[in-house]
Amino acid sequence: MSGPNTEYDPVQVTPLDADQVEAMREAAVAAIAAASDLESLKAVRLEHVGDRSPLALANREIGALPPQARKDAGQRIGQARGAVNKALAERQVQLEAEHEERMLVEETVDVTLPTDRARRGSRHPITLQSELIADIFVAMGWEIAEGPVVEAEWLNFDALNLGPDHPARTMQDTFWTEPADHHVVLRTQTSPVQARTMLTRTPPIYVACPGRVFRTDEYDATHSPMFHQVEGLVVDEGITMAHLKGSLDHLASQLFGDGIDTRFRPSYFPFTEPSAEVDVRCFVCRGVDSDSCRTCRGEGWIEWGGCGVVNPRVLVACGVDPETYSGFAFGMGIDRSFMFRHNLEDLRPLFEGDVRFSSAFGSEI
Amino acid sequence: MKTPLSWITEYVDVPDHVSTDELTARLTLTGLKLEGIHSPGAAITGPLVVGRVLTMEPEPQKNGKTINWCTVDVADANGTGEPQGIVCGAHNFAPGDLVVVVLPGGVLPGGFEISARKTYGHVSSGMICSAAELGLGDDHDGIIVLPADAGKPGEDVRPLLGLDEEIIEFEINPDRAYALSLRGIAREVLVSVDGASGFRDPALRDTPAANDQGHPVVVEDPTGCPVFVARTVTGFDPTSPTPDFIAQRLTAAGMRPISLAVDVTNYVMLETGRPIHGYDADALQGPIVVRRARAGERLTTLDGTARTLSDEDLVVTDDSGIIGLGGVMGGESTEMSATTTRVLVEAAHWDATSMFRTGRRHKITSEAGKRNERGVDATICEAAADRVVELLTTYGGGQVDPGVTVVGTPPQMPTITVAGDRAARVSGLDISEERAVEALRAVGCEVTGTGTLEVTPPPWRPDLTDPQDTTEEVIRLVGYDTIPSVLPKAPGGRGLTRTQLLRRRIGRTMAGAGYVEVVTFPFVGDHDLDALGLPADDPRRTTLRLSNPLSSEAPGMTTTLLPALLRTAGKNVGLGTTSVAIFEAAPVTLPRATEPAPILPVDRRPTDAELDALTKALPDQPLHLGVVATGEAEAAGWWGDGRAVSWSDAVDAVQVVAEALGLDLTSRPADTAPWHPGRCAALLLGDVLVGHAGELHPRVCAAFGLPPRSVAAEVDLDVMLEHAVHLRPSPTFSSYPVAKEDVALVVDETVAAADVEAALREGAGPLLESIRLFDVYTGEQVGEGKKSLAFALRFRAPDRTLKEGESSAARDAAVRVAAERTGAVQR
Numbered sequence A: 001m002s003g004p005n006t007e008y009d010p011v012q013v014t015p016l017d018a019d020q021v022e023a024m025r026e027a028a029v030a031a032i033a034a035a036s037d038l039e040s041l042k043a044v045r046l047e048h049v050g051d052r053s054p055l056a057l058a059n060r061e062i063g064a065l066p067p068q069a070r071k072d073a074g075q076r077i078g079q080a081r082g083a084v085n086k087a088l089a090e091r092q093v094q095l096e097a098e099h100e101e102r103m104l105v106e107e108t109v110d111v112t113l114p115t116d117r118a119r120r121g122s123r124h125p126i127t128l129q130s131e132l133i134a135d136i137f138v139a140m141g142w143e144i145a146e147g148p149v150v151e152a153e154w155l156n157f158d159a160l161n162l163g164p165d166h167p168a169r170t171m172q173d174t175f176w177t178e179p180a181d182h183h184v185v186l187r188t189q190t191s192p193v194q195a196r197t198m199l200t201r202t203p204p205i206y207v208a209c210p211g212r213v214f215r216t217d218e219y220d221a222t223h224s225p226m227f228h229q230v231e232g233l234v235v236d237e238g239i240t241m242a243h244l245k246g247s248l249d250h251l252a253s254q255l256f257g258d259g260i261d262t263r264f265r266p267s268y269f270p271f272t273e274p275s276a277e278v279d280v281r282c283f284v285c286r287g288v289d290s291d292s293c294r295t296c297r298g299e300g301w302i303e304w305g306g307c308g309v310v311n312p313r314v315l316v317a318c319g320v321d322p323e324t325y326s327g328f329a330f331g332m333g334i335d336r337s338f339m340f341r342h343n344l345e346d347l348r349p350l351f352e353g354d355v356r357f358s359s360a361f362g363s364e365i
Numbered sequence B: 001m002k003t004p005l006s007w008i009t010e011y012v013d014v015p016d017h018v019s020t021d022e023l024t025a026r027l028t029l030t031g032l033k034l035e036g037i038h039s040p041g042a043a044i045t046g047p048l049v050v051g052r053v054l055t056m057e058p059e060p061q062k063n064g065k066t067i068n069w070c071t072v073d074v075a076d077a078n079g080t081g082e083p084q085g086i087v088c089g090a091h092n093f094a095p096g097d098l099v100v101v102v103l104p105g106g107v108l109p110g111g112f113e114i115s116a117r118k119t120y121g122h123v124s125s126g127m128i129c130s131a132a133e134l135g136l137g138d139d140h141d142g143i144i145v146l147p148a149d150a151g152k153p154g155e156d157v158r159p160l161l162g163l164d165e166e167i168i169e170f171e172i173n174p175d176r177a178y179a180l181s182l183r184g185i186a187r188e189v190l191v192s193v194d195g196a197s198g199f200r201d202p203a204l205r206d207t208p209a210a211n212d213q214g215h216p217v218v219v220e221d222p223t224g225c226p227v228f229v230a231r232t233v234t235g236f237d238p239t240s241p242t243p244d245f246i247a248q249r250l251t252a253a254g255m256r257p258i259s260l261a262v263d264v265t266n267y268v269m270l271e272t273g274r275p276i277h278g279y280d281a282d283a284l285q286g287p288i289v290v291r292r293a294r295a296g297e298r299l300t301t302l303d304g305t306a307r308t309l310s311d312e313d314l315v316v317t318d319d320s321g322i323i324g325l326g327g328v329m330g331g332e333s334t335e336m337s338a339t340t341t342r343v344l345v346e347a348a349h350w351d352a353t354s355m356f357r358t359g360r361r362h363k364i365t366s367e368a369g370k371r372n373e374r375g376v377d378a379t380i381c382e383a384a385a386d387r388v389v390e391l392l393t394t395y396g397g398g399q400v401d402p403g404v405t406v407v408g409t410p411p412q413m414p415t416i417t418v419a420g421d422r423a424a425r426v427s428g429l430d431i432s433e434e435r436a437v438e439a440l441r442a443v444g445c446e447v448t449g450t451g452t453l454e455v456t457p458p459p460w461r462p463d464l465t466d467p468q469d470t471t472e473e474v475i476r477l478v479g480y481d482t483i484p485s486v487l488p489k490a491p492g493g494r495g496l497t498r499t500q501l502l503r504r505r506i507g508r509t510m511a512g513a514g515y516v517e518v519v520t521f522p523f524v525g526d527h528d529l530d531a532l533g534l535p536a537d538d539p540r541r542t543t544l545r546l547s548n549p550l551s552s553e554a555p556g557m558t559t560t561l562l563p564a565l566l567r568t569a570g571k572n573v574g575l576g577t578t579s580v581a582i583f584e585a586a587p588v589t590l591p592r593a594t595e596p597a598p599i600l601p602v603d604r605r606p607t608d609a610e611l612d613a614l615t616k617a618l619p620d621q622p623l624h625l626g627v628v629a630t631g632e633a634e635a636a637g638w639w640g641d642g643r644a645v646s647w648s649d650a651v652d653a654v655q656v657v658a659e660a661l662g663l664d665l666t667s668r669p670a671d672t673a674p675w676h677p678g679r680c681a682a683l684l685l686g687d688v689l690v691g692h693a694g695e696l697h698p699r700v701c702a703a704f705g706l707p708p709r710s711v712a713a714e715v716d717l718d719v720m721l722e723h724a725v726h727l728r729p730s731p732t733f734s735s736y737p738v739a740k741e742d743v744a745l746v747v748d749e750t751v752a753a754a755d756v757e758a759a760l761r762e763g764a765g766p767l768l769e770s771i772r773l774f775d776v777y778t779g780e781q782v783g784e785g786k787k788s789l790a791f792a793l794r795f796r797a798p799d800r801t802l803k804e805g806e807s808s809a810a811r812d813a814a815v816r817v818a819a820e821r822t823g824a825v826q827r
């Protein structure tokens, strides 16, 4: 690198000549324009803008000039370098944009390829059905009560007005545990939860009790030794069968659709008196032109469950004063409700554990 | 209870405009639920006519059989008036007899189409029918021969055979035993159907007064047998056939006709509801004595079963010993037979509870027992016995013996005191006291008083004992269909409990982690526990056993969710789903030594101590979470290889649940069945063991049909839920720059990574923000029996930028502690 050359005659310094500077500028601008990609633009930058580029070298000579000439040359070279830098920057932006565009095209993938790397889980439809029912009751201000599956005989039967010699005990085929004189059973209904609720809380009581129950039924398309029930219990002052009907109509419409209601037929349950069977209006045909309806088999109604006014004997055994309070109770199968709501004719898929069954429902039913 | 409609209308008049559908709909609304309406001829279509046999030519066949080539007059029914040629294999008829002929074009039950066809060298144009071919029972002993005056040839035979009869089947609730009779059903028609009238009580008849000439009877236990009536028929012809109307009605009711004597007792039971027993009077030795059995006494009942009796069983005896289980089943020694000519008819009232217990003790269900244990009208014994002897002598000849034995008197019906407005208050309907009284009188109650009613039920309604019973009677007659729909207003509830919400969260978390929920039965057997490889002393082998399991293979309540989940996973693999990840959250049953659960009184609330005793008698039933996975955790695809499930997936399944509950679980190596002894983690919450997770023992995989390296986890969710973090504090974090330090430590292969990490964490001090193990290396570079664990440590101060050297000093301190505790050497 040379220092200032004081012996030079300024006019003889060729690089500072106006034409020469212009030529350098043009050469640089042309090279910039000719650069076809970012790589070649980098080379052009080294050659025309770098420390050893003609304009940079010319700039270094300026100090050797007399003051007047120095100013002219400085201005000239400064303008030329400015123009080159500007062209360079513009070309840089342009080439970067072109590069990006090309790159994005090259990176195109087939977005229709499958994406299911991770396993998909799901919940069991009966769990979902139970939660849906529970939510309907909670929305009414009721609470959800629970109790053990292996239960004391007294709570499963005696407290519910099913004494040891009650003929109705033979209606329920009970799993007994050993030793028999321990009086412990697999609960045949979720009613012991109602008894437990009355025994541990004071009215007003508004509870629903969903859960597993057991009967000694051979496993077939319509029977299972284990199934799911939901029962409701209300104990309050002035409770009537009209309140029972209102609650069941509400549950029916929430579960099966607006306008779906229930009807009562006299029946017999030791736990309640008066007792009724509950039929729910067929949500497919709504009881109109039912003859060809497969869901209700032409009845217009579907058998849903049992209900009634809590027998005062039950209130007494559970510590509720029948002079002050009255109540109603009802119960229905969750599996059965699910089966006709979702058109399932054979209940066994609910308990077979074939993952294709649960998966079909995902996490919502 | 099945009965022909015509039998009902024998006792009550129904207006002509009331169709069968309307009648049964009304009865259903008041409590006699229609099960179905059947018609015996429903499956028969086409011409079914009376024929008169004109000629019959027996023709022996090569196969040894003889057929009859018959010509039968069916008048114009065949369109020609010419005799019909028919081949018939039966021989119990003769020319001139009237028979039942189905002509070509007819269809018999079972879809059996009749056409003219060539057989045995003739063209047989139709068929002469047996009762079985018409679906009228299983009598194959020949064709039906109609009475000579039954009708004219060519007439439709359906009305003659009752084939068009509508048979109504009711479902009778256990409290309505009175409706297990025509008497009760007709009475229900009277009170339920508008316009029904003219009730004729079949049990209302003049009966001869009791005298001392009847068969001697002593009742030693009048509580068990309040009334015993005995009548005798002599000179009875045991070969007399049962009249058609009795046989048809019994068949319609689902009872098989047996012999006239037996059929008549059954007929009167259906008619009046009163079970009757008939004895071969010649087989009786001395007076009849009714008493309780002595424990251990034996009796062979007429079903041929030898039974050992209990001292609670009521028995009928004579000088020979016990001759019957009173009210439940007679004995073999005095059974009526084909030679019985003297019949002693017993119509006795028995204690319902005793009947129920005896029936259950000896596992006898019978039509008689069904009625006796639910309650029968105690006042109609004499009428029923009288009706039996009338029918026996009418159709079987002989004479009614003048002796009439009546022992005891019917028990008094209780009087129920009930408020006149109770039905209105219970139903929410506007039911006046007058309407209530009217309804009670309609069902036969005597009612006195106003405001407070004194109600005495009729003797056929022993089910009416409480105010709620009479209330139901009133409301059902007013009509359940008139009850309005009113939503009760619950006080503000607390919504789902925290535990209920968390259980839902656990289910969603598991589904989100890719697991499919299943529901399995909780029954288990030794075979399952053996397959898990549980050692003999494993507490999970102690199950609560069922006295009456559905399968002897699975007699216990399971202590672990894994057998059912492993079986389910194996079944899925067998069905071609090779990658399976399932879970179940359900209670298990862990027995404990307990006192029996008391049977508490029901006339008061149990004391808290009594309730406590109930609770203590039950086994522990903790909620468990079970997880099983096999195949790929991540599928292979265009993106590359899949990832097989590993022990770590099982641990992580529990970890994600723990995180959802805000819990920090730690892992320790464990050796527990059914897991691989070197690949099983015990999961702990502090010092509390929550469960285990890891790879299954190869033998367990094989036992359940699962591929090797399948994984599983089982934890106690109750413990986790109990510790779930309720209120989580907001986190604070530093915004100053982070300093990262990586260390690789060589330790013995047996050293747990968690121990090394814990040592590092402790040594690193308060500046440590996080630590993460990012690589495990074994191989030549670290030497035999060693492994290298690479950790990434992040340091940060809450209030300042760390100074040069601070983080490396903390790292070195961490390594020092790790070296002291675990012998770690930095690489």
Ligand SMILES: [Zn+2]
Binding pocket: A282, A283, A284, A285, A286, A287, A290, A293, A294, A295, A296, A297, A298, A299, A300, A301
């Ligand atoms: Zn329908």
